[in-house]
Amino acid sequence: MKLATVLLLAMTCAAQVPNWCKSLPRPGYQTLQRVASPDPWFEVYHVSPGVFAIYEPHQSEETISYLITGSKQALLLDTGMGIGNLKKVVSSLTKLPVAVLNTHTHFDHVGNNWQFNTVYGMDTDFTRLSAKGSKEDVQADIGPAEICGTLPVGFDAKSFVTKPWKIATYKHDGDKLDLGGRTLRIITTPGHTPDALCVFDETNGFLFTGDTYYPGTVWLYRPETDLQAYGKSLDKLLLILPQVKNVLGAHNFPGAKPEVITNLAKTFQEVLAGKLQGKPAGPGQVRYKSRDISFLLKAN
Numbered sequence: 001m002k003l004a005t006v007l008l009l010a011m012t013c014a015a016q017v018p019n020w021c022k023s024l025p026r027p028g029y030q031t032l033q034r035v036a037s038p039d040p041w042f043e044v045y046h047v048s049p050g051v052f053a054i055y056e057p058h059q060s061e062e063t064i065s066y067l068i069t070g071s072k073q074a075l076l077l078d079t080g081m082g083i084g085n086l087k088k089v090v091s092s093l094t095k096l097p098v099a100v101l102n103t104h105t106h107f108d109h110v111g112n113n114w115q116f117n118t119v120y121g122m123d124t125d126f127t128r129l130s131a132k133g134s135k136e137d138v139q140a141d142i143g144p145a146e147i148c149g150t151l152p153v154g155f156d157a158k159s160f161v162t163k164p165w166k167i168a169t170y171k172h173d174g175d176k177l178d179l180g181g182r183t184l185r186i187i188t189t190p191g192h193t194p195d196a197l198c199v200f201d202e203t204n205g206f207l208f209t210g211d212t213y214y215p216g217t218v219w220l221y222r223p224e225t226d227l228q229a230y231g232k233s234l235d236k237l238l239l240i241l242p243q244v245k246n247v248l249g250a251h252n253f254p255g256a257k258p259e260v261i262t263n264l265a266k267t268f269q270e271v272l273a274g275k276l277q278g279k280p281a282g283p284g285q286v287r288y289k290s291r292d293i294s295f296l297l298k299a300n
């Protein structure tokens with residue numbers, strides 16, 4: 001091969017690597033203990049005893065699902081994109097019975113719900129609609145610009161859909177999930193979606209925030225987003241903040257200092273009060289940034 005051809009090939013390959021992918025791995029992962037995963041689509045990290053982060057670094061959402069175990073039962077908080085075989089990974093981590101709870105039912109958190117028999121749901125129309133499955137959102141998120149590395153062998157992007165699932169039991173604000181030696185409390189935090197929730201492990205001070213907070217730009221521009229409700233939900237989180245030691249969101253990295261919730265609430269209040277200047281970011285969207293927080297809203 002001529003040198004020019006080699007160079008051209010190298011340039012073509014480089015051009016195909018999306019920018020977000022070039023900055024991976026995120027440095028914080030070096031501080032976490034990696035656990036073997038039977039499906040290479042996922043990276044599994046041991047966050048603390050009985051808590052695993054199941055991360056999908058090969059797709060631009062960088063979704064994180066959490067497996068939280070007690071002595072009797074395990075809770076799988078979200079099920080990711082639906083690209084890899086999550087059940088295989090979960091079975092390798094625990095032999096306990098597993099129930100699924102979604103931090104909200106956007107497509108990137110419910111993709112493998114169909115693999116599990118017990119899926120809790122929030123009693124909202126949005127949840128029931130999501131449970132019927134969908135196609136548009138996942139199709140928009142599976143093109144080459146969204147993939148870092150390779151899709152699993154045999155995965156057909158063209159026919160990729162979010163499969164429907166059955167809601168086994170409805171859960172409500174304040175409900176407790178006793179896993180045996182670990183009790184989790186559901187705190188409903190509508191705003192990002194009508195069925196958004198956080199899960200609080202009071203004993204360990206872990207607050208699992210779904211997409212209400214994650215280290216990255218928080219999306220608040222979709223039709224199902226309710227900004228007033230989001231503001232109230234943040235007030236709710238501030239009330240328990242003195243007991244929080246670690247904030248675990250559903251994208252990018254599994255862990256943040258409790259102060260992020262204070263900053264999130266302050267910054268969001270400034271956005272609502274018109275005190276922050278937003279910058280146009282894509283069609284019909286505005287990005288607001290302050291402190292270590294960033295929001296993406298619909299342009300007025």
Ligand SMILES: [Zn+2]
Pocket residue numbers: 104106192211
């Ligand atoms: Zn979401």
